[in-house]
Amino acid sequence: PRKEKRGKIKEKKSKEEKKEKRKKNKKKSDEEETPQKTQKRKSKEGEENNNNKKAKKEDKKEETENKWKWWEEEKKEDGVKWTQLEHRGPYFAPLYEPLPDDVQFYYDGKPLKLSLATEEIATFYAKMLDHEYTTKEIFQNNFFNDWRKEMTSKEQKIIKDLDKCDFREIHKYFVDKSEARKALSKEEKQKLKEESDKIQEEYGYCILDGHREKIGNFKTEPPGLFRGRGDHPKMGMLKKRIMPEDVVINCSKDSKIPEPPEGHKWKEVRFDNTVTWLASWTENIQNTLKYIMLNPSSKLKGEKDWQKYEVARRLKDVVHKIRAQYRADWKSKEMKKRQRAVALYFIDKLALRAGNEKEEGETADTVGCCSLRVEHIKLHPNLDGQEHVVEFDFLGKDSIRYYNKVSVEKMVFKNLQLFMKNKNPADDLFDRLNTSILNRHLQSLMDGLSAKVFRTYNASITLQEQLKALTNSEDNVAGKLLSYNRANRAVAILCNHQRSTPKTFEKSMQNLQIKIDAKKQQVEEAQQELKKAEDEFEDTKDAKAEANVEKKKKLLKRLEEQLAKLNVQATDKEENKQIALGTSKLNYLDPRISIAWCKKFGVPIEKIYNKTQREKFAWAIDMADEDFEF
DNA sequence: AAGGTGGACTCAGAAATGTCGAG
DNA sequence: GCTCGACATTTCTGAGTCCACCT
Numbered sequence: 237p238r239k240e241k242r243g244k245i246k247e248k249k250s251k252e253e254k255k256e257k258r259k260k261n262k263k264k265s266d267e268e269e270t271p272q273k274t275q276k277r278k279s280k281e282g283e284e285n286n287n288n289k290k291a292k293k294e295d296k297k298e299e300t301e302n303k304w305k306w307w308e309e310e311k312k313e314d315g316v317k318w319t320q321l322e323h324r325g326p327y328f329a330p331l332y333e334p335l336p337d338d339v340q341f342y343y344d345g346k347p348l349k350l351s352l353a354t355e356e357i358a359t360f361y362a363k364m365l366d367h368e369y370t371t372k373e374i375f376q377n378n379f380f381n382d383w384r385k386e387m388t389s390k391e392q393k394i395i396k397d398l399d400k401c402d403f404r405e406i407h408k409y410f411v412d413k414s415e416a417r418k419a420l421s422k423e424e425k426q427k428l429k430e431e432s433d434k435i436q437e438e439y440g441y442c443i444l445d446g447h448r449e450k451i452g453n454f455k456t457e458p459p460g461l462f463r464g465r466g467d468h469p470k471m472g473m474l475k476k477r478i479m480p481e482d483v484v485i486n487c488s489k490d491s492k493i494p495e496p497p498e499g500h501k502w503k504e505v506r507f508d509n510t511v512t513w514l515a516s517w518t519e520n521i522q523n524t525l526k527y528i529m530l531n532p533s534s535k536l537k538g539e540k541d542w543q544k545y546e547v548a549r550r551l552k553d554v555v556h557k558i559r560a561q562y563r564a565d566w567k568s569k570e571m572k573k574r575q576r577a578v579a580l581y582f583i584d585k586l587a588l589r590a591g592n593e594k595e596e597g598e599t600a601d602t603v604g605c606c607s608l609r610v611e612h613i614k615l616h617p618n619l620d621g622q623e624h625v626v627e628f629d630f631l632g633k634d635s636i637r638y639y640n641k642v643s644v645e646k647m648v649f650k651n652l653q654l655f656m657k658n659k660n661p662a663d664d665l666f667d668r669l670n671t672s673i674l675n676r677h678l679q680s681l682m683d684g685l686s687a688k689v690f691r692t693y694n695a696s697i698t699l700q701e702q703l704k705a706l707t708n709s710e711d712n713v714a715g716k717l718l719s720y721n722r723a724n725r726a727v728a729i730l731c732n733h734q735r736s737t738p739k740t741f742e743k744s745m746q747n748l749q750i751k752i753d754a755k756k757q758q759v760e761e762a763q764q765e766l767k768k769a770e771d772e773f774e775d776t777k778d779a780k781a782e783a784n785v786e787k788k789k790k791l792l793k794r795l796e797e798q799l800a801k802l803n804v805q806a807t808d809k810e811e812n813k814q815i816a817l818g819t820s821k822l823n824y825l826d827p828r829i830s831i832a833w834c835k836k837f838g839v840p841i842e843k844i845y846n847k848t849q850r851e852k853f854a855w856a857i858d859m860a861d862e863d864f865e866f
Numbered sequence: 867a868a869g870g871t872g873g874a875c876t877c878a879g880a881a882a883t884g885t886c887g888a889g
Numbered sequence: 890g891c892t893c894g895a896c897a898t899t900t901c902t903g904a905g906t907c908c909a910c911c912t
Contacts, residue, residue: 453900453901453902455900455901457901457902462903463880463902463903464903464904465878465879465880465903465904468903511873511874511875512874512875513874513875516873516874519902521903522903524872524873525872525873525874526902527873527874527875529874529875537876540875540876541876544876589905589906590905590906590907591905591906592905592906592907594904594905599904600904602904602905604905604906632905633877633878633904633905634877634878634879634903634904634905635904636878636879670869671906671907672868672869672907672908675906675907675908686906686907686908687906687907688876688877688905688906688907733878733879734879735879735880736879736880738895738896740894740895740896743895744895744896747895816878816879818878818879819877819878819879822877823876823877823878824877846897846898847898848898848899
């Protein structure tokens with residue numbers, strides 16, 4: 237039986253009680269709170285007018301100076317996340333601007349002036365007209381339902397059929413508008429940029445324990461139509477505008493409490509230092525909370541990230557024991573244990589996600605390990621010369637397809653046959669198992685162990701092993717980077733991180749091939765020229781000719797290097813077309829492995845981590861030396 | 867005491883935006 | 890030096906995991 241509907245109204249009582257608890261919990265640290273005020277105020281205003289070059293220089297300076305090395309400080313007591321937190325509150329999405337009078341909506345062929353609220357929602361749909369979403373029936377129905385709810389009764393009486401609605405003029409208006417924006421002059425664009433920079437300056441940072449930290453998402457999400465991933469039952473529903481009255485602010489008591497926009501109030505202001513968020517609101521589609529939190533470069537995120545990899549490293553010490561145990565459990569008398577052991581084998585070997593149960597009808601039908609159904613696997617006693625092959629085919633997180641044929645151990649195969657006996661395709665494969673049972677078991681094996689740790693562990697250890705196996709110290713930097721990318725790719729494949737093939741892929745591949753051919757030609761020509769120069773030197777033996785030979789040699793060498801680089805590029809590109817490397821790099825690979833590798837092989841860190849990534853991994857860059865072992 | 871539920875946090879790819887080098 | 894498009898980066902917000910707490 238799958239879960240019941242979630243979004244029920246919370247009981248007031250429990251909420252109040254919880255609040256009380258938080259207060260108690262927090263009291264202690266409140267007292268310790270040091271009222272350090274904003275000591276540092278970087279004089280940003282002055283830089284603003286300067287030209288790019290200077291600004292860049294300043295950036296660099298900032299990069300090396302006054303960075304908070306929180307990793308050198310002592311950790312706070314358990315559960316307390318900060319002692320000082322001050323911020324400006326969220327930046328609200330701009331209000332709706334009505335359409336000009338000459339842009340009209342048509343119903344049944346006739347122009348119809350809509351009320352402001354109705355018109356706004358119409359624009360959400362109009363903007364998406366050339367997206368395939370709007371061709372889907374569920375999307376259309378959900379949209380139309382929600383739209384009608386917001387109409388005046390007069391409008392409701394007229395607008396009864398979406399097919400009779402003509403949004404094309406509105407659509408065109410927005411297309412033109414975005415064209416116009418692209419066509420703005422340099423100066424106008426510059427001005428726009430400055431305005432958004434100013435907002436970033438003002439709302440994009442907070443003060444956390446005396447340090448200025450960047451916020452990850454400081455803007456509220458604008459209203460629009462919900463776009464789920466995959467086959468989402470709620471696609472097209474109206475996502476409502478967030479008002480200050482919806483927003484809970486979290487900050488420290490003695491800080492400057494953010495002002496709500498003129499004429500508005502916050503839903504609540506609280507002072508909870510056991511959580512990391514600055515503001516939150518409830519989103520109306522799934523009735524779940526959304527948060528404003530810090531950027532990955534912040535202490536709060538960085539510390540947690542570091543800790544994640546430390547847990548994974550502890551798993552390394554016990555993983556052999558755990559593997560031995562689940563292998564033994566395959567033969568257990570208890571069905572529950574067998575299921576747990578087989579599931580864990582999948583999680584370990586295939587890096588599957590845990591697979592929480594989901595409420596049917598509320599989200600797209602996707603699964604992870606524990607929620608696999610019989611219909612998601614096929615058993616092949618023999619396939620393509622391999623024994624005991626399991627064919628997986630299911631939609632995972634974000635409705636990304638997982639398709640894999642794996643030869644498994646005999647005992648696993650037998651167990652799967654057993655689990656599937658007398659079941660329907662739609663039945664749970666592991667009917668005696670769920671994520672909480674699994675995680676409780678894992679916790680008992682190692683402190684802090686849960687299913688996702690296996691993904692982190694296997695990803696990182698794979699990178700380390702692959703780097704060891706693939707890197708050739710004789711290679712030049714480009715060659716080494718290819719090895720790095722290949723190691724990274726092995727991880728991405730393991731974790732099933734995919735992307736749609738870029739639209740321009742074929743074309744850009746062709747272009748690259750053309751370049752390669754041209755370069756080959758050049759190399760040949762250079763070879764001939766060199767030959768000629770050598771012959772001439774042979775004849776004349778004069779200094780000028782000798783210099784010429786040297787020159788041609790150099791040219792040839794340079795061209796050959798360029799050709800080699802292009803070839804490397806082509807290989808890399810082809811191998812990468814459907815694989816997304818970013819996710820694993822950012823979330824699964826202990827950065828210290830990569831940094832150690834860079835140091836060991838003399839590859840500049842900038843070659844593998846861009847600026848943002850270097851900020852996120854500042855802790856690792858500072859602490860890892862070339863001997864680091866995961 | 868098992869299972870449901872809300873809350874808080876990580877992880878995910880698409881889309882928007884910025885940049886940079888070839889022509 | 891300028892433009893244009895390919896590619897890189899950033900933004901966006903949806904989709905998971907996991908745990909504490911409640912019944």
